[in-house]
Amino acid sequence: MPSYILKRILSLIPVFFVMSVVIFLVVYLIPGGPAASLLGMEASQDQINALNTELGFNRPFLVQYGDWVMNVLRGDWGTSYLLKQPVLQAIGEHFAPTMSLAVCAEIFTLIFSIPFGILAAYKHGTTVDTVTVSVSMVGVAIPGFLLSMFLMLLFGVTLKWLPVAGYAAMSEGFGQHLRYLLLPAISLGVAQAAYITRMTRSSMMDVLYMGYIRTARAKGVRESAVVFKHMLKNAAPTILTAIGQSFGGLITGTIVTETLFNIPGLGMLIISSINQRDVFVIQGVVLFVTLVYVLVNLVVDLTYGLVDPRIQMGKK
Numbered sequence: 671m672p673s674y675i676l677k678r679i680l681s682l683i684p685v686f687f688v689m690s691v692v693i694f695l696v697v698y699l700i701p702g703g704p705a706a707s708l709l710g711m712e713a714s715q716d717q718i719n720a721l722n723t724e725l726g727f728n729r730p731f732l733v734q735y736g737d738w739v740m741n742v743l744r745g746d747w748g749t750s751y752l753l754k755q756p757v758l759q760a761i762g763e764h765f766a767p768t769m770s771l772a773v774c775a776e777i778f779t780l781i782f783s784i785p786f787g788i789l790a791a792y793k794h795g796t797t798v799d800t801v802t803v804s805v806s807m808v809g810v811a812i813p814g815f816l817l818s819m820f821l822m823l824l825f826g827v828t829l830k831w832l833p834v835a836g837y838a839a840m841s842e843g844f845g846q847h848l849r850y851l852l853l854p855a856i857s858l859g860v861a862q863a864a865y866i867t868r869m870t871r872s873s874m875m876d877v878l879y880m881g882y883i884r885t886a887r888a889k890g891v892r893e894s895a896v897v898f899k900h901m902l903k904n905a906a907p908t909i910l911t912a913i914g915q916s917f918g919g920l921i922t923g924t925i926v927t928e929t930l931f932n933i934p935g936l937g938m939l940i941i942s943s944i945n946q947r948d949v950f951v952i953q954g955v956v957l958f959v960t961l962v963y964v965l966v967n968l969v970v971d972l973t974y975g976l977v978d979p980r981i982q983m984g985k986k
Contacts, residue, residue: 678971685964690742693957694735697949703727707947708751742957748950750943757954760939765958767837768928768935770847772920774855775862779916783863784909787870791878792897802867809864818857818930825853835932854931858924862916866909873908877901907974914970918963 700707705721722728726737741747747757790802826834832853838846877883878901886896902909921936928937936955943951 675972678968682964682968689960689964690739690957691735693953693960694738696956697953698731698734700949704949707949710947747954747957750948750951752946752948753951757950760951761936761954761958764934764936764939766839767933768921768924768937770840771851771854771858771924771928771933771935772917774848774851775858775920776913776917778855778859779862779866780913782859783866784870787867787909788874788897788902790867790871791874791901794875794878799871802871806864806867809860810868812860814857814861815926815930817860818854818927821853821857822930835930837931837933850931850933854924854927854933857931858920858927862920866912866916869912870905870909873905874901876908877904880904910970910973914967918966921966922959922963 697704703718703722705718705725705727706713709717709721719728726734745758747761749756750760753760786802786806790799793799822834825832833850834853836850838850840847883896883900886900887893891900924933924935925937925941927933928935929941932938936959940952940955942948943955
């Protein structure tokens, strides 16, 4: 187990290297340069040259890249030119709403997707299966912003059950916190639930007619044990992969939803940074969400051996 974990971590080094180069180039290759972007179109060439000198953008590319990587490793991700605060501090202030929204959306996703995926596979070829597959296809196809607007109109404007937009921190009470997150979480969770439902159904179907399933039934094992102990356990790695990708996508892909519901998360931060051309914040947020996505997939990879004993970690 420790050797497998070490190998998986070491295998991420090339990923992090390529990722760092691409993210650094996001700033370095901005038309006109990052200094011109920060100062705006009204800036004079003297002002641009002065800012390039102040921020070190007139140095060779490799020198800038090397210094940036070393600063990132030390925890210095730069300072927002407009917010006048460290980039990591700005990310930390906006990460909690995004994380809360992602967790709520993932809980909603799992509550509906796993049971319906199992049921659709178990009732393969019946009306239940057809309806589940059809609804999941609709869930994948419907645009997120359209679903968000419909939910806001129905539950916020017409029924007045939930707030239309805004955010309440956990310090204001868990109930109030949840009320503001419920609509955006449902909006995000519908598409993810549809995806995981289909993946669960597909992976369960792959093991439905395997020999060990027929043997378990021939031995008189209870049907619930056949489904959950044998079928679901052997289908778990595929389902776990889908869940990991879903959660990573929820953290990194909430820009539209956060903007519509006015949630001060990472999505709102990067939108405001793009509008204000705050390139250091853009660079930091992209780096942060990429790291989170990679680490989520690493955790999923490491848990394979826990859900499926056939996977012998560190062995061929």
